[in-house]
Each structure stands twice: as structure tokens, then as C-alpha cells.
Amino acid sequence: MNHVHDVEQLRADVARMTSEPGEVTPPSPSKTMRMAWRDLVRGWGQHELWLQLGWQDIKQRYRRSTLGPLWITIATGVMSLALGLLYSMLFQIDVAVFLPHVTVGFIVWGFISGCIKDGSTVFIENEGLIKQLPSALSVHVYRLVWRQLLFLAHNMIIWALLVLIFRIHLGWNALWALPGLFLLVLNGVWVTMLFGIIATRFRDVAPLLEALVQLLFYVTPIVWTTQTLKAQGGEVEQRAMLAEINPLYHYLEIVRAPLIGHEVAAYHWWIVLACTAVGLVVTLFAMKQMRFRVPYWV
Template sequence: MTFGAAWNDIVRGFKQHELWLQLGWQDIKQRYRRSVLGPLWITIATGVMALALGLLYSVLFKIPIAEFLPHVTVGLIIWNFISGCIKEGSDIFIDNEGLIKQLPSALSVHVYRLVWKQALFLAHNLVIWVILMMIFPRPLGWDVLLIIPAMFLLVINGVWVVMFFGIIATRYRDVSPLLEAGTQLLFYVTPIVWMTSTLQSQSAEIGNRARLAELNPLYHYLEIVRAPMVGADLPAYHWWIVLAFTFVGLGLALLAMKQWRFRVSYWV
């Protein structure tokens, strides 16, 4: 078991794209089987949640709805992708026990399958953002093109999150419920239904405490995607923090693949 063998599994799994693309699409079709609206329920559910939270908290924080609703909506869209990778990723190998034992494919195929499915959910939900930009138009400029590398980084991080936590949670089954509880907690401490700028303007003491949000890495992941989408300023340090976590995460995933890849089929 070497890093070369682990890397070969990752590459071989990516090359089997026809398999995981089809499996990921099949997952969505199976989920909404016999449904009239089908995958549109993904967009409807996210849109209703964003509208409810946006209206409520815009009143509580006394923020104009035209400013706050896009902030909440884009935050929820990105959060759904992140939380989906974390929570479903922890069970990815357990849920695919039959395929792992019977299908002669790379282990990473199941990782790409889940990330692809979450990416499709994300693409569906981006329709809400387009509608919001038509209702509340704002000058986006060329900075909107930063969405492309930001989304790319988001997907890459989704891969290592699913791969790493999937292996760990397969070995230690208590990790999955722990991750689910932790993800729920992270939702409240991540600026999705609240804004750091609002807290910073309240008072000096609260403003300084608001900076603690920057200790949360998910805040930076949200910002590199959300800021270009809502026309906000994006300091460069957000990118550097995300890149650092990306490299560290990929290293952890590669290490996990090296150490335990061959044991997953026995653990499931």
C-alpha cells in the first residue's frame, strides 16, 4: 500500500466517468421517481427556505430585503452542497456495500458519484440565483467570472471531504452521527442567515467578536462563491485560506486512501 497505488485509484476512478456520471444521475431519478415535478422539488424547497429565512431575518436585523435575500439564498445553495458532501459522504461506502464487493471498479468511483450528484443539486438551485438577479438587479462586472474557479475549488474540496470522512466513518461508525450533529451546529455559526458586516456595525465589542467567524473555514468557502454572485467585495485572503485547506484536505484524503483503501471492503 503506497501513495502511488492510492493516487492510481483516484485517477482510475476519474477515468471511469461514464460509470459515476450515470450512477449519480440515476440516484436523482430514483429519489424523485413517480414525482410530477421531479428534481424541480430541489429548487422549490431551497427557494421556499431561502425566502422564509430571508424575510424573517431581514426584519430582525433591519437589513433591506434586496441586500439580504441574495446573501441568504446563495449561502443556502452553497451550504446544501457542503453539508450534503459531509453528511452523505460519511455513509457513501456503507451505502454502496453491494457495489463495492461485486463491482470491480476503483473505490473513488463512489466518491465521484456522490460529488456529481451534489453538483447537480447545486446546478438546479442556481436557477434561484438567476431569478433573484432579475428581481434585484445589481452590477456584477467581470468579477462574476470568479464563480468558475470558486465552484471548481468547491467541487475539489467535496471530493476530499467525501473520500476522507467516508473512509473514517466506515471504520468508526460513530463518526457519521457525530458529523451530522456537527454540521447542524456549523450552520448556525456560519454567516448564512446573518452577516458579519451587520454584527461589526453594532458596537466595538460585538464587532470584534464577529471576527471570530473568520476562524470558521466554511465562512471562507462561502465567501469565494457568494461574493462574486452578489456583487460584493472579496478580499484575497479568502482565496489563500481556501487553497490552504484544499491542499491539506487532499493530503489527508490521499493518506487515508493509502492506509485503509484495501480494508474498506471488509469494513462495510
């Protein structure tokens, strides 16, 4: 429990201040990688709690609404249809090809942006529960990622309609979207935890992330494609290659490409796996250093 870790930290600090010169004081049990990892494991073990809280968030948001969570699907569908038709005419791309690209891109982007933006305020918004509920800090992270996954599941109805309307041939290749989705969720956990801790300590981070996400939307191939730019050649082709520096492009591709009948190049997987490993290590280090201070910061 968080308050137990806080007491242990206080005792360690007192022992360190009162120790004789040259005396070795054991490190605080709260500030170890083992305790950081244990928080994630304990939070996962309390799955009944965060599953129920995440579902309750959906019900609360659309309480007294006739269509309920279907408004999520309608809003995403209308936006995808409008931008898909507009940019398909501007880029002179077949709607049957471009609209699924835009729509699935929007669906996946909704999950990514939700984890970043909502993740920055996840602990601030759960101040009461953090101070009163004896649970792992990661419970609130799992709750948010679960909620974003429910949003994504609702939006997949649009993808199913597009498959039927445009008769997209999927085959067994579509199954690659499952490990891609798993990696997306795994990254959602560390992104939410990391930004949640940092933004709780530094309150200016949340609005900064919101502006950054808006910028990343335009530089990520969602309403445009790298293939279209590369086909123009010259400097435009070089700029298209620069778009691949954006790691979010690779996260999109490992899920989007299989769902629209395309193959995923191997380098997308390697980049995502590398980013996942680095992100998890950085997050564990941040949890090790600052996790036990979150109840004081909220």
C-alpha cells in the same frame, strides 16, 4: 481492482511473517501514496460510470413525482425566502441586499453539507457495488459529488430569478465564482473520501458529523452577516472576527460574493487554497493506510 490489492496485501503480510530476522521485506504495493493517487485517477477515468450513476440517483429519488428534481429548487427557495424575510426585519437590512446573501448561502451550504453528511455513509450505502463491481473506490466519491453538483445546479435557478428581480449588477466579477466552484468541488472529493473511510471504520462518526454540520450552520454567516455585527462595534465586532476562524465561511465567500455582485478579498482565496492542500494530503495518507480495508468494513 480492489480484490487484487487485497491479494497483494495478503501476500505481503505472509512474506513479512515468514521472513528471517533481519531480512528486509518490500512494502505492500497497496499501502503507498502512488496507489492512493492511482485510485483517484482510475476513478476519474471511469467517468461514464459515475456520471450515469449520479444522474440515476436523481431520477430514482424523484420517480413518479410530477415536478421531479424541481422539488429541490422549491424547497430551497421557500426556506431561503422565509429566513431571508425574517432575519432582514430582525437585523433591519434591506431585503434586496439580504435575500440574495441568504439564498446563495443556502445553495452553497447545501453542497457542502451534502458532501459531509452523505459522504460519511457513501461506502456503507454502496456495499453491494463495492463488493461486486471491479472499480476504483473513488468512483463512489465522484458519484456523490456529481449528484451534489446537480442539486446545486437546480438551485441556481433561484439565484437567476433574484438577479432579475433585484437587478443585481454582476459584471465580469461574477466569473470568479467559477474557480471558486472548482475549489468547492475539489474539496468535496477529499471530504467525501476522508469522512467516508473514517465513518465506515467507526460507525459513530456519521451521526456525530450530522450534529456537527447542524452546529456549523448556525456559526457560519448564512442567515447573518459579519458586516452587520462589525457595524455594532465593541465586543460584538470581536465576535464577528472570530467567525472568520470558521473555514467554511471562506468557502462560502469565494462562491457567494461574486454571485451577488461583491468582490472577494484575497485572504479568502489563500485560506481556501491552504485548506485544500492540507485536506488532499491528509486524505491521500488515509487512503494509503485504509483504502484497501473498506470492502471488509462495509
